[in-house]
Amino acid sequence: QVQLVESGGGLVQAGGSLRLSCAASGRTFSYYAMGWFRQAPGKERDFVAAISKAGGITVYADSVKGRFTIARDNAKNTVYLQMNSLKPEDTAVYYCAADARGIVTKRINDYDYWGQGAQVTVSS
DSSP: OOOEEEEOOEEEETTOOEEEEEEEOSSOGGGSEEEEEEEOTTSOEEEEEEEOSSSOOEEEOTTTTTTEEEEEETTTTEEEEEEOSOOGGGOEEEEEEEETTOOOOOOGGGOOEEOOOEEEEEEO
């Protein structure tokens, strides 16, 4: 089992940048594929990005491709989401998640563990 804690959210102007971090407990972090999802008020939780166990494979939603970068540091048990050129439509609660199968996936139901979420607000 793994526990996930996000940090780094906040308020930023359009065009700005933020970096989210997700710290995982336990010694088996490198066994998990990791993902980021987001949920805006009144909307479903949507896929943002995912990364393989060793970090060699990354997948992005079309809406963030070229602006967001997912990365991980297995020595620090941490996954990151670097968000650049932020837009007001990126405003949401951002969640990190872990897939115990270790397979990179966009499907929300494939993820086994979730963090509590971090608020990101982009003002116009």
